[in-house]
Amino acid sequence: MAKRKHKAKRASRSQALAMRSYDGARSSRLIPESATTTSSADTELALGLAALRNRCRALVRNNAYAKRARRLVESNVVGSGIGLQGAVAFRNGRLRTAINDDIEVVWRAWSQADQCHIAGRLHFDDLERLLIGEVFEAGEVFVRIHRRPFGASRVPLALEVIEAERIADDYQIPAVEPGNVMRLGIEQDAWGRPAAYWVNSLYPGEIRYDWHAGAHLERVAAADMFHLHLIDRWPQSRGEPWLHAVIRKLQDIVGYTQAEILAARAAAMYVGFIKSEEAPVSTDPDSPQEIEVAPGEIWRLKPGESFDDWSPNRPNSQADPFIRLMLREVAAGAGASYESLSRDYSQSNYSSSRLSLLDDRDHWRMLQQWFIRAFREPLHREWLTAAATFGALSVEHLALLRADEERYLAVRFKPRGWGWVDPTKEVAAYKEAELAGYVTKTDVIAATAGGQDIEDVLKTRRRELDLLDELGLSTDTTTAAEAPEPGPGGGEPAADLNADLSADAGDQSNVHRLGRR
DSSP states (O other): OHHHHHHHHHHHHHHHHHHTSOGGGOOBTTBOOOOOOOOOHHHHHHHHHHHHHHHHHHHHHHOHHHHHHHHHHIIIIITTOOEEEEOOBOTTSOBOHHHHHHHHHHHHHHTSHHHHBTTSOOOHHHHHHHHHHHHHHHSOEEEEEEOSOOTTOSSSOEEEEEOGGGBOTTSOOOOSSTTOEEETTEEEOTTSOEEEEEEESSOTTOOOSOTTOOOOEEEEEGGGEEEEOOOSSSSOOSOOOTTGGGHHHHHHHHHHHHHHHHHHHHHTSOEEEEEESSSOOOOOTTSOSOOOOOTTOOOOOOTTEEEEEEOOOOSOTTHHHHHHHHHHHHHHHHTSOHHHHHOOOTTOOHHHHHHHHHHHHHHHHHHHHHHIIIIIHHHHHHHHHHHHHTTSSOHHHHHHHHHOHHHHTOEEEEOOOOOOSSHHHHHHHHHHHHHHTSSOHHHHHHHHSTTOOHHHHHHHHHHHHHHHHHTTOOOTTOOGGGSOOOOTTOSOOOSSHHHHHHHOTTOHHHHHHHHHO
């Protein structure tokens, strides 16, 4: 009896624990069994990364919605390019205008295709667009720094784009440095910090124009490589394609639309069958089993034969809402709104379209800041250091670099913004927010001026007012308050280093340090 009571207590305790467990962890005949194995991010990527990448590339090549999703990412994250503005300043916060102008001039020259790209075919803005598109399609992209000048460049720096397929993730390569480990073609230390990347000299599947040129592996130091990818789990050595969660859904859409098209084509042809009560028709190959019917023809049937028609109901009236349902899931997985991905605005009103547009913009801003942190900021440090050190900029720049490196490398990036959704209401709202002190003109211009900043807008406005005044013209936005006379300090700061330093009253120690150097 005691044993029975003990078993009953254990059973009741197990039932109580089962009732308190997670429903999502249970398995039953009503709940489909899903993968419940435990594995790391690198293990899962090692098993399926190549297949995921190839399928995503095939979708972008052949599927209109996948192609559209890539274009959305490229146009909203990079657009026509992420601008650069020097932000070198005195200790009192005033910008060194002459120094910053020099940096921007040399940067624009280096951004030309024949200087920034090792093959001389990609302008820097086009290279940025390609990089973010590759991150979307393949999950990652690699950019190698070559520290020597190309073309007419005076800056000994050029970039090589390396697609993910060239990383030797299917080789068993021993790590060069003691204590390092190899993970999917990347040599890492014990903490997961990359030490080197192993790169195939030839692209897998590339056409070999020179049969004597064999493929070989090259070890590229991590200091010479940018690895652009989003990390969703840690540790995660490689990036996953952004369409990975909707590959099957896109393939289903393709298969369904093809089936509907075939059904509609069949429905456009009047098809029928001849039935006969007589003996089966001869199987003699010279005796035709099919009758070709042309429009407007009437055939007399043989005695004992009757005609049954077949007229399928196509196009299917439910095809359109069904495809819209599928596309909503694809849009969610691709990181864009349904309206943006499909360009179908017939299913939403102004308020819902505006809400989805603003939600998209928050997503694009997040990706813009990631791209700037992961690529533009470290590249700027490499580029500006090389430009100042090797004489592309004047000696004043090298002196500033040596005196205060962090202040000299200060920069502002100008990603693209977006125009007004409802200008009448939004301009008024921004004006009220600025008057209340919630935002500044800098914030509003950065958000809405399409990649310009407050200095670009104000300088353009100044030139516009001067031109109107020179031509004796006026507009309804020209007021006396907008054209003040330059004050005593309104001129440009002196271009030479001594004048810049003398203007920095709060940094006399900097002058002495420069003198000792």
